[in-house]
Amino acid sequence: MEFLEEGQIVNSERYISTLRAVKLRRVRRDKDSILxxxxxxxxxxxxxxxxLRQLELTTLPHSAYSPDLAPSDYYLIPQLKKYLKGHH
Incomplete structure (x- = not known):
């Protein structure tokens, strides 16, 4: 997880540097990287x-306004499971 200083924005250069860092930390080097x-x-x-082409990262398209889970939901679901545990 990486946080930006207040007032900084994510632009192409910043995003590319993050992609390079992720590529270097890849756990399974025998598998294709999919982003x-x-x-x-x-x-x-x-x-x-x-x-992306240079780093050989395969991308999957994802629409901007997808009804799928947002990253912020990943924190909420385990909390909801704890609350609902034992209720049927």
Missing amino acids: QHDNARPHTSRQTQDA
Whole structure:
């Protein structure tokens, strides 16, 4: 997990540096790296697309307004499971 200082934004350069760091920390080097991200500008810029090809990262398309779970939901679901435990 990486946090930005207050006032900083994620642009293509910042996103590419994060992709390179993730690529270096990949756990299973024998498997293809697959990345799923939305169509935000830093994700779709030409620089980012070139970096993805260079890093050999396969991307899965994901719409910007998908009804799927948002990353913020990952914290909520375990809490909800604890609350509902024992209720049928």
